[in-house]
Amino acid sequence: MNGFLALIARDLRLARRQGADVAMTLAFFVVVVALFPLGLGPTPALLARIAGGVLWVTALLAAMLSFDRLFQQDADDGGLDLLALSGMPLVLVALAKAVAHWLTTGLPTVLLAPLLALTLDLPAAAYPALVTGLLLGTPTVSLLGTVGAALVVGARRAGVLVALIVLPLTIPVLIFGVAAVEAGGAGLPIQPHLTLLAALLAAAIPLAPLAAGAALRQAVE
């Protein structure tokens, strides 16, 4: 357990000292969201209609940017081999990495999303659904991304590859996340969609680290 917390603390410390990485992900999130009003025309009714989908899709893409480096840096400097030798189960290593990834990219995205929603004219009634949905959905994305990141350690063009692998797996999260925002905006109950998002998270917490741990085992062999 100590190793688990120490690994999270180490990743957070690394993220703080190389602050540019986190800032770049958030800047990407903001820039891409800003492209939509420019590309589709600034009609408030149209933007309000698509805001939920735009924020969710962009949040997914922003998360993809950071996955290729999740294990690659450790694999390059030998840290991954030390982690494998440390006796800590690789499942826990993967879980710690996922937690650290969510804290450094998922959580800032969730905090930034309501601000960007303002610029897209999202109906006020949809905000609780947007924020709760992202809070439940982005950890699942981080967990799935950990699997992809562990699979592509040492691969050529790992950045594109990890997006190609992980994005199809995140489709259920996207569907229910956007459905919750839509329901919130229309004044319908949002709880069914949020419950499904919570169910996906509950399934991903044990299963994704298991797969990621197996993938890491293959990577360090």
Place this chain on the structure above:
Amino acid sequence: MHRFANPTRFLRLANALLPWLTAAAVLLLASGLWLGLLRSPADYQQGETVRIMYVHVPAAWMAMAGYTTLALSSLAFLVWKHPLADLSARAASPIGAGFTAIALVTGALWGQPMWGTWWVWDARLTSVLVLLFLYLGHMALTNAFDDPERGGRAGAVLALVGVVNLPIIKFSVDWWNTLHQPASVLRLGGSTIDPAMMKPLFLMAGGYLAVFGIALILRIRALYAERRLRQLRLSLTDA
């Protein structure tokens, strides 16, 4: 199963099987197409377009069977380090992707006259599209490493992760209210298809299965030859 870990033994069996599979494929596809396209009744609602079913439905079954083959091969490779299972997984994924593409394209051609649209984002269509992406991801991942062994293992883990999609495809038409019709052949309470249509459908499915077997054997043979060639080249450069 370990008997076939010996490639020579596997190749002997595969080569013996190949002519029989070819004959079965030709016979089944010819009789299935003849019965399906010329000798089966038109649907009372869909008219002649129902004949698209005889190419669409078996392709969709094979898309799922291809992924099952891929997943089982991957499992065998990860658990028993079975060397031919790696080749079988690599061989299965482009074939499965091909059948998935056939199912999607024939489905679009069928959807246009029946639903009035080439494509809808309903649960069945979306989950089959995800299946195609999983195949493509598997192909990209297995070929993304300089060390083919590492690529095979990474691909195997990904193939097993993607298995969650199979029940979603099968039950998508029951769980969600979709434009795609619910299951009518493999369902509780028996099939709802007329025997006159069932017969050509099963003949076509048998033909597709034989084609799948032929393609799988040919690809495994080619991959095995490729691996041998690489080993020979490496041993030559070492010397």
